Amino acid sequence: MKKENFAAYIFLLPWLVGFFLLTIQPIVSSFYLSLTEYDTVSDPYFIGFENYEYMFVDDYRFWEALKVTFFFVAVGVPFKLGFALAIALWLNQGVQGLSLYRAVFYLPSLLGSSVAVGILWRQVFHTDGLVNYLLAFLGISGPSWLSDPDTSIYTVILLTIWQFGSPMLIFLAGLRQIPHDLYEASSIDGASKFRQFWKITLPLLAPVIFFNLVLQTIDAFKTFNNVFIISGGNGSPVDSLLFYTLYLYQQGFEFFRMGYASALAWVLLIIISIFTAIYFYTSKYWVYYESEK
Amino acid sequence: MKQNRLLKHLYLAIASLVMLYPLLWMLSSSFKPESIIFNDLSLWPSQFTFENYPNGWQALRIDFSIFYKNSAIVAVFSVIGNLISCAFTAYAFARLEFNFKRFWFALMMMTLMLPYHVVLIPQYILFLKLGWVNTYYPLIVPKFLAQEAFFIFLMVQFFKQLPRELDESAMMDGCSVFRIFFKIIVPLSIPAFGTAAIFSFYWTWEDFFGPLIYLNDIEKYTVPLALRAFVSAEDLSFYGESFAMSILSLIPVFIFFIIFQRFIIHGIAMSGIKG
Amino acid sequence: MSNLTRRNFGKLALATSVLALTGANSTKAAGRIRHFWWGNKERDKRTYATIDAFNAAFSDSTVVGETLGWRDYWPKMATQVAGKNMADVIQMDYRYIAEYARRGAIKSLNSHLDSRAIDMSDFAQFSFDGGTVDGQVYGVNIGTNSQFVPYDKTLLDQLGLTFDPYKWNWDEFVKISREVTKNTPDGIYGSVNNGGQEVWLDIWLRQKNKALYHENGDLAFDQKDIEEYWSFWVDCQETGVSWPATEEAASTSMAKSGIPTKKTAFDSYWTNQIVAIQKLTDHQIEMATIPHNPGDSPGMYYKCGQFISMSRDTQDESLSAKYMNFFIRDPRAVGILKLERGVPGTKEMRDFLKPGYSREEAIMVEYLEGIEGRTKKLPPVPPKGAGEIDRAFERYWEGVAFGKTKIASAAKSFYREAERIRRKQG
Structure with missing residues (x-):
């Protein structure tokens, strides 16, 4: 294919300038810091790969954090995406008052992870909160969801799912870009709704599904705000909410080990990159772009 | 039925x-x-x-109207910056062929993956040297330089969905890539822009970490930063007022959402053109 | 009042002359300093008012206030420390002061104390103890606190339970708590559970003439102490003295704590927090000491809740000292700040404020004066890594409280980890 180097680099210029001026230096510094002992007050002290060694050999909380985070990603991402897609499809069928429902479903996401959400969520899942109040009608005496180490992670997963508005909106935008006449043509051919979904909607939506999958996975691995406000910042009870970035934050900003925190960050970066690489690699088989046909 | x-x-x-x-x-x-x-x-x-509202509004040294003004400045500039600069970058990645494309793309994706807490300190030092601390530049300038990879990736995915034939036939008519971008790609990607605008506005509106680190004077605080001043872990918290102000802070985002979601619907009318 | 004002003006004159001498050294941004503190709505209002008063009194200089909540304060501080851009005057907490001092982020104040630019000549000895690290004073006490047990008098009166709040012992604590749990509807208990509270462990140890740390930072307790302490609190949660582990874990903020939710009769807080607790409930709340057995010392101590310190990056040392002095003792400042951060350092200031006390403020001061002479010396400033050990203590306790680990093995693991953290910090 013909190269359009000149034009392409003109378009890329703002990004390149920003990248070299503002972004690359902090990234490189953080890698260097991962090879040092750095308490943020004194100058960093070079120690080679000791941080990484300590992480893999001695630090059981690192493994604990990985466990919690992987579980969260494995459960949270599919559910959130499934939910967002289902609702988007449903809304896209043309309901009266569509924009009202869309707004309603998006509202919780607008709340983001402000302090208010933390308080709110604790209230809903408290021993005598709404959830247990409803369960009581069914004769079930519910646990103290958030403060019981066996159930606390699910409340965070639920909070994440509850805020499914962003992927939903992206799905909706994607659905809106599918040309109408494709459906009309296939209706004339007598295709069933299910077949239309399988043959038209899914393939044409694939790039957007792919986008949401990649982004939600990255986001889930980096989950911080929601857990920070829910767990009181320390991953309790019994480390059941010790998400990876929470641990990283604690090491860096609470225990004055910014060098170690940087090492943790780079390990996470590698983990996320592997997942993303796998997604991109497999996307050849299931994501087709109109522009590449 | x-x-x-x-x-x-x-x-x-x-x-x-x-x-x-x-x-x-x-x-x-x-x-x-x-x-x-x-x-x-x-x-x-x-x-x-009803006291929580007036009390909350004036609870801090500065009343909330200033915080709303500050937030609005940051959010509006961020939206404009993100939309323009990310669309440019995304167009190159989605529809042009050039050397080192995969390399740059991988780098761009990498910036999405690194937890921001560890780049915070080096970045702070950088902005400090530029003399930007306690100004809105650290919050706005990166947006004009397409440093929010999320939006680049989002637009790449949408741009790639537009049929090739559009560019090719335009090319035959003697259009330059720049014309194609402005005359074909941009108008056909209104839903993507609508989505990006909503996210961009809302994320800057609710972001507290950036303002927290870079803004010192309370006169410059944004709404979420002011909201956080209400709830302190150890001491007295003012929940009622905090809730009242939280509710109010949702209104601008909600209005923005209502306005811009029209552009998502807009997609229907335009995508009648088929490649 | 007039007496205090006059005395103070003398001191200020002195301070100004010191300023004149050292002023020559100060760098570019002289005449303008930043004061950074963590706070809340109420504290912010008072602190800003104090700053305004200072700026009005000394028109040749400007103090700028910066404030955040406790949780946001520390990451921002860490960032500014790394950027060598700290505010000139900062608020410090007991648990971090040693780390900041030993890492060189805050300045020794000894020369300013000697010259009386910061005048603490009439402050009690314990005001210095807390802010002293390795023989140098790094923080000026801006509010004295102590531990106490808030109790719900309304509830205890309803149940007809009484005790001597200054002399009660552990058996009484257990007995009364059990009575409360027994004679109230389900979901109401005697006490919160302090098994994971390092402060209570500290006092428990001190009642036995032990401590958390030695002067040199080594651990001053052993595994056995931890086992005993945890056994007591496990018993408490199993025999209806305290509420269960899930409730304890759920009480992450004051509003969710035992007394404000009306779920317990006894709670655990620092004295300056009585005002806030009382605001969260319509029951009458009173103050008691931590229980102690007859003959034992109560183990409590006066703690400097918060300090005001001078940062390494200060642009104008003498103005900072002048402002700090104003902040801790000028009646214009004291009269605005009142007891919000804790009880001020001298009797004179307390008398000055007395007429304006609310009920809670009055009982707070009464309590602090009531335990005078029965408190012990403040423990040495926590060593590096103390914060991490505290977190580990809380974590292992949660494991025990939820029945995930046995007391003995948890105590062993905790002790080993605490030793390892200390070794790592050197």
Whole structure:
């Protein structure tokens, strides 16, 4: 294919300038810091790969954090995406008052992870909160969801799912870009709704599904705000909410080990990159772009 | 058929209620006196008070109108910056062929993956050297230089969906890539722009970490930073006022959302053109 | 009042002359300093008012206030420390002061104390103890606190339970708590559970003439102490003395704590927090000491809740000292700040404020004066890594409280980890 180097680099210029001026230096510094002992007050002290060694050999909380985070990603991402897609499809069928429902479903996401959400969520899942109040009608005496180490992670997963508005909106935008006449043509051919979904909607939506999958996975691995406000910042009870970035934050900003925190960050970066690489690699088989046909 | 539709609305209504309950609880709590907020589960306050709103509005040294003004400045510039600069970058990645494309793309994706807490300190030092601390530049300038990879990736995915034939036929007519970008790609990607605008506005509006680190004077605080001043872990918290101000802070984002979601719907009309 | 004002003006004159001498050294941004503190709505209002008063009194200099909540304060501080851009005057907490001092982020104040630019000549000895690290004073006490047990008098009166709040012992604590749990509807208990509270462990140890740390930072307790302490609190949660582990874990903020939720009769807080607790409930709340057995010392101590310190990056040392002095003792400042951060350092200031006390403030001061002479010396400043050990203590306790680990093995693991953290910090 013909190269359009000149034009392409003109378009890329703002990004390149920003990248070299503002972004690359902090990234490189953080890698260097991962090879040092750095308490943020004194100058960093070079120690080679000791941080990484300590992480893999001695630090059981690192493994604990990985466990919690992987579980969260494995459960949270599919559910959130499934939910967002289902609702988007449903809304896209043309309901009266569509924009009202869309707004309603998006509202919780607008709340983001402000302090208010933390308080709110604790209230809903408290021993005598709404959830247990409803369960009581069914004769079930519910646990103290958030403060019981066996159930606390699910409340965070639920909070994440509850805020499914962003992927939903992206799905909706994607659905809106599918040309109408494709459906009309296939209706004339007598295709069933299910077949239309399988043959038209899914393939044409694939790039957007792919986008949401990649982004939600990255986001889930980096989950911080929601857990920070829910767990009181320390991953309790019994480390059941010790998400990876929470641990990283604690090491860096609470225990004055910014060098170690940087090492943790780079390990996470590698983990996320592997997942993303796998997604991109497999996307050849299931994501087709109109522009590449 | 009609019954079916009713049923659907019923389901939607129930789902809406579940989605909205926590919000409604917050709304009702903002009208309750402090002492009953956590002891009163019902959505209808047993005791009404309107004081949380005026008190919250003026609770800090500066009243909230300043914080709203500050937030609006940051958010509006961020939206403009993100839309323009990310569309440019995304166009190159999505539709042009050039050397080192994969390399740059991988780098761009990498910036999405690194937890921001560890770049915070080096970045702070960088901005400090530029003399940008305690100004809005650290919050706005990166947006004009397409440093929010999320939006680049989002637009790449949408741009790639537009049929090649569009560019090719335009090219035959002697259009330059720049013309193609402005005359074909941009108009056909309104839903993507609408989505990006909504996210961009909302993320800057609710972001507190950036403002927290870079803004020192309370006169420069944004709304979420001011909101956080209400709730302190160890000391007295003002929940009622905090809820009242949280509710108010949702209004601008919601209005923005209502306006811009039209552009998502807009997609229908335009995508009649088929490649 | 007039007496205090006059005295103070003398001191200020002195301070100004010191300023004149050292002023020559100060760098570019002289005449303008930043004061950074963590706070809340109420504290912010008072602190800004104090700053305004200072700026009005000394028109040749400007103090700029910066404030955040406790949780946001520390990451921002860490960032500014790394950027060598700290505010000139900062608020410090007991648990971090040693780390900041030993890492060189805050300045020794000894020369300013000697010259009386910061005048603490009439402050009690314990005001210095807390802010002293390795023989140098790094923080000026801006509020004295102590531990106490808030109790719900309304509830205890209803149940007809009484005790001597200054002399009660552990058996009484257990007995009364059990009575409360027994004679109230389900879901109401005697006490919160302090098994994971390092402060209570500290006092428990001190009642036995032990401590958390030695002067040199080594651990001053052993595994056995931890086992005993945890056994007591496990018993408490199993025999209806305290509420269960899930409730304890759920009480992450004051509003969710035992007394404000009316779920317990006894709670655990620092004295300056009585005002806030009382605001969260319509029951009458009173103050008691931590229980101690007859003959034992109560083990409590006066703690400097918060300090005001001078940062390494200060642009104008003498103005900072002048402002700090104003902040801790000028009646214009004291009269605005009142007891919000804790009880001020001298009797004179307390008398000055007395007429304006609310009920809670009055009982707070009464309590602090009531335990005078029965408190012990403040423990040495926590060593590096103390914060991490505290977190580990809380974590292992949660494991025990939820029945995930046995007391003995948890105590062993905790002790080993605490030793390892200390070794790592050197």
